Amino acid sequence: MCGALRASDSGKKAVLMGWVNRRRDLGNLIFVDLRDRSGVTQVVFNEERDAAIHEKASGLRNEYVIAVTGRVKQRDPNTVNKNIPTGEVELVAEEIRLLNESKQPPFLPGDTALTNEETRLKYRYIDLRRDVMQFNIEMRHKVALAIRNYLAGQGFFEIETPFMTRSTPEGARDYLVPSRVQPGTFYALPQSPQLFKQILMISGFDKYFQIVRCFRDEDLRADRQPEFTQIDLEMSYPQPERVWEVVEGFLAAAFKAAGHDIKVPFPRMDYDEAIRLYGIDKPDLRLPAFADVRDCFTAENLQELAINPNLPVIAIRTPRVGELSRKERDDIKPMFHAKGEAKLFEDFKRVGNKFPAAAAEIAKKAGMDESDLVVLVSGSALAGPQTALPAHRKVTPQELAIYASAGLLRLALAQKYADRHGIFAKTGDPGKDFRFVWVTNFPMFEWDEADKRWNAAHHPFTSPHEEDMPKLETGVELVSDPQSALSAVRALAYDVVLNGTELGSGSIRIHRQDVQRRIFRALGMTEEEARSRFGFFLEALEYGTPPHGGIALGLDRIVMILAGAESLREVIPFPKTARAVDLMVDAPTPVGERQLRELGIVVKK
């Protein structure tokens, strides 16, 4: 291989095959850097030694594929290239075979400036020859392999589930596959193998996993592709802690494969706590948490500032931002998008001028350093007192609006001043670079204001907390009431979060069909609807279902973080554009009339 030769190989005969990465023609002396996935080796063609071969070498061009036979030679000390691992040797060519020519490529794998993504995606096979892409794809392989090995070692079976399955209109839009044999009917590609893996538990395969493609027909983002890969697993009889232990185990193995030693177990945090401290259910622990500084103000202060005394006042601290100009402080305002009654004091200094005592308290409570930026988010007094009683929920909807607005601003500020606080820069210390956290005890239901009904926050197969079952029972009578006890039902659901990215999401599932029916009912589904959508599953639950639970993690996102990439497209060999198009193969395309007729499909123009 082109990256393998070392000084210890000098004198040996070697055959190297690869691409011409670069040619340096000095006249009677030609150097060719020969590249394959393992690296680059310099090949020398000397006219004095062999005029015929030298003549052949002068015809070589970038990206030609050649085979060179020659003798490995230790380089003179003054000609060693310290920048590459093979820099101490070179191959003195004795024979060369041109395996294939290349047209002039639109860009070269060795180019320093990155070509625009449209061209890269169209000529993906050239783009993938670049070092970075070779590295990312290799790392993806190693990470997946480490996970497979770990889970297999823990007694998990990798079991395949169908790609052509049944459409379940819950959740994301399905990709549909028309049936030719039964015109007018469609398979759906799985959004996840959720029901199959639960049925595998019912079938007695008590530890299942799969590294599996999933499909969701939703709009794309830098971290969202229509087809993506999940590390999906399920086990029988687990407590949540057992699932977490397995995930921590394979993540440790995966990060090890990428060269990082992470610490397990990961810290854990209640959903409500995450909201109160970070304003989001996927907190980035690298950044400081909120401080609730309401009690730093006197009642008169709050009134003068038109702050609602019943709602939290949140101090967002962004470290080491330094002195801001008037304009810079003004620029913060448009970064704030108020939900509910949230309002912003972007200029902490002005608050300090008016209320020095309160400001001093706040600085202390928020752990503020001289150079830190602090902004305050509070509830507007204009909104009046709270309407909902917070009795059965730690965070009320009004509070959530404040926390969530503050959470988004916190991230926007951290992003904007990333260069100044330097927190996102890699330190090489996995304890600082990779801040994992389990977020647990999600609410079971979320109120859908548009449809005036409750939705499953995770998915409808998630088990509620045993101790919240009575609330489910009373709540299920009030399925169209946003104040219903359903809002207080907690789910045995958990997310694993890394640096503010949700890596995976799982739960302990419902294994009793009476509970499952009740959940469907709480979601506003009639008995008939539930049966027509999930009848096969409800039936399966009736035949001796063991308690079970599991989780699914996004492999692409894990590799993306490990690669330090800004987009999933950097870790997926053949990704799609924001409009879900594959620019290389040019898909999707219209199909012929005949193909459509066979499928019984008429396309509306």
Add this chain to the structure above:
RNA sequence: GGGGACGUAGUUCAGUUGGUUAGAACGCUGCCCUGUCACGGCAGAGGCCGCGGGUUCGAGUCCCGUCGUCCCCGCCA
């Protein structure tokens, strides 16, 4: 569905207030060069300024539309 950025040579970019023949670097072609490694030197080729329309004596530049790529919101149980 909505908002924003971008589109000029094969590639990365520059292009002034609307004004003569649209530039640079890399790449490409040819010639020279025996220790280069992002080799160097000389010469040269290469442009539907995304596409369509409009304003104007005159448009790469201004306006409208459209297509494409990227980012964000909605959406993603």
